Amino acid sequence: MTDEPVRGPAVAPSPRGHAVRVMSGRDPHEPARVATPLELLFDLAFVVAFGIAGEQAAHLLAEGHVASGVVGFAFSMFAILWAWINFSWFASAFDTDDWVYRVMTMAQMVGVVVLALGLPQMFASLDDGERVHNEVMVGGYVVMRLAMLVQWLRAARQAPRYRRTCHAYAGALVVAQVGWVVLAVAPVGVAAFFAAGSALVVVEMVGPWVAERRVAVDEGMTPWHAHHIAERYGLLAIITLGEGVIGTVASLSAAVDGSGWTLDAALVAVAGIGLTFGLWWTYYITPSGEVLHRHRERAFAWGYGHMAVLAALAAVGAGLHVVASALDGHSAIGPVGGVLAVAVPVLVFVVADYLLFWVLLRSFDPLHSWLVGGAVLTLAAAVVAVALGASTAWALLLVMLAPAITVVGYETVGHRHLAQMLER
Secondary structure: OOOOOOOOOOOOOOOOOOOOOOOOOOOOOOOOOOHHHHHHHHHHHHHHHHHHHEEEEEEHOOOOOOHHHHHHHOOOOOOOOHHHHHHHHHHHHHHHHHHHHHHHHHHHHHHHHHHHOOHHHHHHHHOOOOOOOHHHHHHHHHHHHHHHHHHHHHHHHHOHHHHHHHHHHHHHHHHHHHHHHHHHHOOHHHHHHHHHHHHHHHHHHHHHHHHHHHHHHHHHOOOOOHHHHHHHHHHHHHHHHHHHHHHHHHHHHHHHHHHHHOOHHHHHHHHHOOOOOHHHHHHHOOHHHHHHHHHHHHHHHHHHHHHHHHHHHHHHHHHHHHHHHHHHOOOHHHHHHHHHHHHHHHHHHHHHHHHHHHHHHHOOOOHHHHHHHHHHHHHHHHHHHHHHHHHHHHHHHHHHHHHHHHHHHHHHHHHHHHHHHHOO
């Protein structure tokens, strides 16, 4: 069995412009495959969604409503990231860049914007505690998924080799969406909502696995491109890191407005940008494209595991907004809570990033345990320091060092260990 489709021409400018092309499946070994301008435009819709989710979560955390802020952020991150995942893996396999494909992508962008506009209502309802109002979010998903359904059915008709796989994807998509619509209109409490929602999340995530691993057994997996999909995830990571830059500006503005340009203000600037830079550097250490190209069967663990990594990166930006509220004197959780709002997502990122590395390379380096341990101790020291009276700025500087430990470890000796792992 091979995962290669019938070879067809790569998407490229043509005298026909963007006339309709046959959606036969892309070549998974296509040289120099990179993200398209349309994919980059599609990602811009998610900037809005990440920003609103982070702002809403930061507001609730600063008010001391930690449970509703954390639960709402986790729920919104799943909704946002799952929408992106649905589009990106399909695009990696079947992108034709004709006018039909472009219009369907535009429709999905409209759905993402509607989803984003529904986030404040969902957060507010969680804080009230009676029932979850996610009707607008579900409306955005209906728009996105109608377009996605058209895409899967088109691929099923025009790429006979993948027909059963595409139909399986379409079937799981419809079942899950019907479930979310029913749940959105059902008069159930918060506990019942998340119990039923957890079952629907399982349907969402198992559907692609069944399509690729069970239905596609005689056809091969859909022809996604390893280096292309790795680049797509990396670009989304950069977008989520942008929330860290915005959060740094918010924290710096609060520090300057309160005391002017002081040493603490300078430390906030260095810590925020240094933390964002260190997270970026750490993320790109893992050679995802190279390993996925050799081991396509590891894609599910890698792709799904990224949800924790990306959510943690977005949460760092939200945490820096909480710090801004603390520096402004408008936070109910104080300096310790503000530092925790940044330190916890950094810890989640570090652990999730290493887990993805181990899952992808199927190899453990003892050096990693020392690097993770160093990051944990540094983050703990930051919380303890501010609890003992250190300024928030100095504590953030310690938080900044957590990813820096991995960067230093890799650049000194870790890169040689990685080269040996890849050889094995």
